Amino acid sequence: MARATPAEQLARYDNRYRALAAQLADIGPISSGSLTRRYTRCTSPGCKCRADPPRPHGPYWQLTRKIDGKTVTRRLTPAQAKLYQEWIANDRRLRRITDQMRTITAKAAEIRLNEV
Ligand SMILES: [Zn+2]
Numbered sequence: 001m002a003r004a005t006p007a008e009q010l011a012r013y014d015n016r017y018r019a020l021a022a023q024l025a026d027i028g029p030i031s032s033g034s035l036t037r038r039y040t041r042c043t044s045p046g047c048k049c050r051a052d053p054p055r056p057h058g059p060y061w062q063l064t065r066k067i068d069g070k071t072v073t074r075r076l077t078p079a080q081a082k083l084y085q086e087w088i089a090n091d092r093r094l095r096r097i098t099d100q101m102r103t104i105t106a107k108a109a110e111i112r113l114n115e116v
Pocket of ligand 1: 041042043044047048049050057
C-alpha cells in the first residue's frame with residue numbers, strides 16, 4: 001500500500017480532529033473533584049457504631065475539590081452524589097477528548113510546520 005502523502009495525512013488528521021471537536025458539544029455539565037464513600041463513628045456511649053462488631057454510621061458521600069488552591073470537602077446526599085458522579089465523569093471525558101485533540105494537533109504540526 002502506498003504511503004499517504006502529507007496532504008492526505010493532514011486531511012485525515014483534520015477529519016479526526018473535527019469529529020472529536022463535535023463530541024465536545026454533547027458533553028453535559030463538568031466538575032472537578034472526586035467522590036468518596038465514608039463511614040464514621042460518633043461519640044455517643046452505647047451507639048451501634050461502638051458495638052462489637054461495630055456498625056459505623058453511613059455511608060456518606062464526600063466530595064473533595066480544590067478551590068482556589070485549597071482542598072475543600074463537602075458532604076452530599078446519595079442523590080446529590082449521583083449528580084456529581086455524572087459531572088465528574090463528563091469532566092474526564094472532556095479531558096480525554098482534548099488530550100486526543102492536542103495529540104492530533106502535534107502530529108499535524110509536523111506536516112504544517114514544513115509548509116510555512
Ligand atoms: Zn454512633
